[in-house]
Amino acid sequence: MKLFGLMLCAALVGGAASNGAFLIRNADVYPVTGPEMKGVSVLIENGKIADIGPKVVAPKGVPVVEAKGLRVYPGMIDSSTALGLSEVESVRETVDTGELGEFMPQLRALASINPASEHFPVVRANGITSVMTFPALGGGGGRGGSGARQFISGEAALIHTDGWTWEEMSIKGNAAVHLVFPSLGRGGRGFGGEMPGIPETPAETGVTGAASQARRTYDEQIATINRFFEDARNYQKAKAAKSLDFRTDLKYEAMLPVLEGKIPLAVSASRATAIHDAVQFAEKQRIKIVILQPRDLAKAAAELKEKNIPVILGKVLALPQNEDDPYDASYTLPAEAYKAGVKFAFGSFDNQFARNLPYQAATAVAFGLPYEEALKAVTINAAQIWGVADQVGSIEKGKWADLLITNGDPLETQTEIQRMYIKGQEVDLSSRHTKLYEKYVKRP
Amino acid sequence: MKILMALALSLAPLGAQTLIIQNATIMTVTKGTLKGSVLVKDGKIAEVGEKILVPTGAAVIDATGQYVIPGIIDSHSHIALGGSVNEGSISDPSMVDVRDVIDPEDIGIYRALAGGVTTIHALHGSADSIGGQTITLKMRWGKDAQGLIFEGAPPGLKFALGENPKRAGNPSGRTGMGTAVTARYPATRMGVEDAIRQSFTEAKAYQAEWADYRAKAARGERAIPPRKDLRLEPLVEVLEGKREVHCHGYVAEELLMMLRVADDFGFRVNVFVHGLEAYKIAKEIAERGAGVSTFSDWWAYKMEALDAIPYNAAILQKKGVVVSINSDDAELMRHLNTEAAKIMKYGGVSENDALAMVTINPAKQLQIDKRVGSIEAGKDADLVVYDKDPLSNYAKVQKVLIDGTVYFDRDKEMSGRAAKQAEKQKLIEKERQNQQQQRQRPTGRQG
Structure with missing residues (x-):
């Protein structure tokens, strides 16, 4: 492993400035929201981007990071992980995803996030x-537990991958409420939580009896979800009316930001029927939704575009859903979404492989997605979808200085992330992995 | 039977012919990288060079701006086995053989091809301390089971250490591969070592019985042959160096244990499969000449993967161990080229050494390196054409040749899709009509 640090010379002049200011000098900056700027400098003050341009210079006493020939990108965003909640996937004691209960919107992912998780340094070293x-991570009911049906699993948090406490890491502690939509379909691994083995349409198998039973169950489940939302609406009205018999209910309280349209409902829905029904459901309930891990985009895309519903695409490096799908069906899905005009960001839907998110985006480029769109899907699109585009997702004045200094394209495996900043603080790029490497490579 | 076989072979896609791939960047892996041509004759690489005269009648593949590498070899795969991966009833079912369950119609074969894989080592899972007999296959999509077998590749025997074999025997633990398994010895790493030692102790005794019998028979003495034991036969083959040990293991202590068990019984561990902590005992592994076939960057999915690091392959290589990067996964195997690129990132190995980890190194581990694993005259014409540098995430497989025959062609794949889709629609329509007719028929007449 090369010592990257030596390649950059931080000329510390008379100690750090009191507001944590520093200047990245003479870099090629890729702001994502605008065209590439060659040979410019970026001034960071109070953790935020204060200025960018060819003539920006370091105020007196402000340290300079020389970045000639290097590139600066905004830090990347993974739109779906369980980071901080799950350490060793197979050891129940280290996993805090998947609580019991059908409707649990009051559960906060944020306050259970372990800032010292070994995963954070590993993931951020690749630019996230x-x-x-x-x-x-699935339908809930406890990991490896009863397999009980869970509809609403709780509140998802948008966090930085560095910080001393979960409070410090939080960008938006309650960025979405997560609903696992029922499904008639097969497939749907990971977040999809879909029930396997049930055909979507009678024509697929000819087993009409099983299909109609599945349809009944599906309709009942959707009715159950609608009832919960109606109850939440009634609660909202009762609260607004200050009715005498009003009692605080934590579940319904947690639904208010969704009902008021302040945050989206993130809906796991993979197949066309589920996506369509989820969209209808959102219309009826007059709420904002984001679809997680859609697979059947060919059928669903037009409606998603028309209703302006964004999606979080799952693993690009995945097997096709069906045996007779084209071999590259998962690779081309992002390009299909783009061509159909559906707004999307990428999620790894994973902890172990979250660090490969940029490479998944690159595969989408190999299979037809314009490069700029891939980059947006791991930066600004994610920020917009989760309602934090004023804070992160691009290199613009006033945003958090979440920055990468690289020697090339961050979506390419071989590229080195040489330095990284989160909220203007330089982040240690070492991890459990680099430490074990350094220890054992020296073994005589 | 033989006639039928010959007929089947003659019907295989595009009989091997003389062809030349021109104007490509050729990454031979063993003889450097050059701009030039590869000439293929009778299924073999005839010539590699900057300028090769096109023989009359040769098919020409113009690969201007493209890259050619040797076919990718995945030394750990479970595709094409119809899901028959773990026997699971006893801890040492060494008599079971994946040869008996080869499924040539597994779509995984075509998908692997489309990812540049030409050869796989198909083996059992890791629920049993001795999992069964392994086989090396070529991805000759369209051939029957027999036609997939890599002729002459040495047979293997799968072993497994650690969490997986002990989990299957631990009633308090999670069960093996998703199904409930009754308590079964072993349930600890101690027990796994014991189970393997027990099996080899039995095998030694069995070997001695046969040796004794053969000696007597040779002297013309009357002797009764020992009862044949199909479980012990493959273990005797291991002891006699006729069958190679492929041992699944994760943590350093169990890998070292297996090396010492091998020392004690006088056999060699050919390859440690996974070996995620092999980097901790690289010295001992190198001393015994064992190879390691590992993941690029898997970690933390279970306790024994907590100290897994993506620098594993680089450290091992530095210490003189032959390292390959495997998939163990029907999806991951489709991009082993970029898995190799990760070893450049994590540990700084050269592009050529990284590529070797998915070509010539696994070939060495499977002892088929005289046939495949590099682009050299005389070797099998197993070649992959990429549109870009294969160690880039932006590279796509364009063509895959096995034995000089094109088995995957992206242009044909793309141009054939519309017709396939139309055929599918027709079949669905037909099925719909069948159903309608069935519904109209009076009941009780269908069976």
């Missing part, structure tokens, strides 16, 4: 400065 942490 923020993640969405979701309260459930």
